[in-house]
Amino acid sequence: MLSKQDKELIAEIQSGLPLASHPYAEIGERVGLSEQKVIQRIGSLQAGGVIKRMGIVVRHHELGYTANAMVVWDVPDERLDEIGELLGSQDYVTLCYQRPRRLPDWPYNLFCMIHGQKRERVLQIIDAIVESEDLADIPHKVLFSGRRFKQRGARYL
């Protein structure tokens, strides 16, 4: 469980650090912590895995990475870990999650995301993965994104 102090800190940084010389000091002023304490807490939240990374969060679409594919797979339960790790380790896969099936509407239980500049290229990448990793017997579907109705960072708190 997160302490109240860490929750307040995350609430303050989740939509971005101030773009200023001493961003951690500014955050510290808002939550009543010293600059050193803010740096130490962020480091410890990273080490504990609550914060996966600190850095520049790029919106790929604006840079021409408009082919955004969600690839969904119907993986036999006993092979989920094996294939999840395998797909997650592929170069172009940015996310790979297990999610529940919702039968009969939705049989797919493994999801991964692949971004590319061109649709054809993304399809090639997927074909190459299927071939090199011998996944032809695992049913999959490619759902390219169309219109973006909304995109912003998550606000948990």
Add this chain to the structure above:
Amino acid sequence: MSTPAHKLGQNPDIRETKPEIRLNDLEKRLLNEFQKGLPLSPTPFADMANSLGTSEALVLQILERLQKQGVISRVGPVIKPQRIGASTLAAMAIPEDRLEAVAHVINRYSEVNHNYERENRFNLWFVVTAPDQAHLDAVLADMEEKTGFPVLNLPMEKPYHIDLGFPLWC
């Protein structure tokens, strides 16, 4: 012949009306090298500038502009899903002629961050985050009631790989 508005979203290659933003070498290096590992020092932007051989003022100016242009959403944390609060990926199967209207209803929830059209019978996909599970469930139920369409609720059960940024221009 003009394309009907509701068809425009289906081909990512023709959807864009905004010209693609071109970055110079320094901007590309900045984005490539600091998607993770933001320095945890009192002056992270000065440290980044040092390693790129430029000034803190220029780094801050570039980041401010890219943020304004929407190329970067923030300089900050990527938080591991479900460690804090509750979240889910949800989908709805909406008839084409109702899609835009339903998407706007979904957009109005402050709990929704991403909301995309996708090429499938389930054609509306969105991420919902809330402080706790009860709040999340209430939002999903409210969406079903307001739109009249069932929500496919697909919470993450296990992460195998989480976005750590990826190399651009490679």
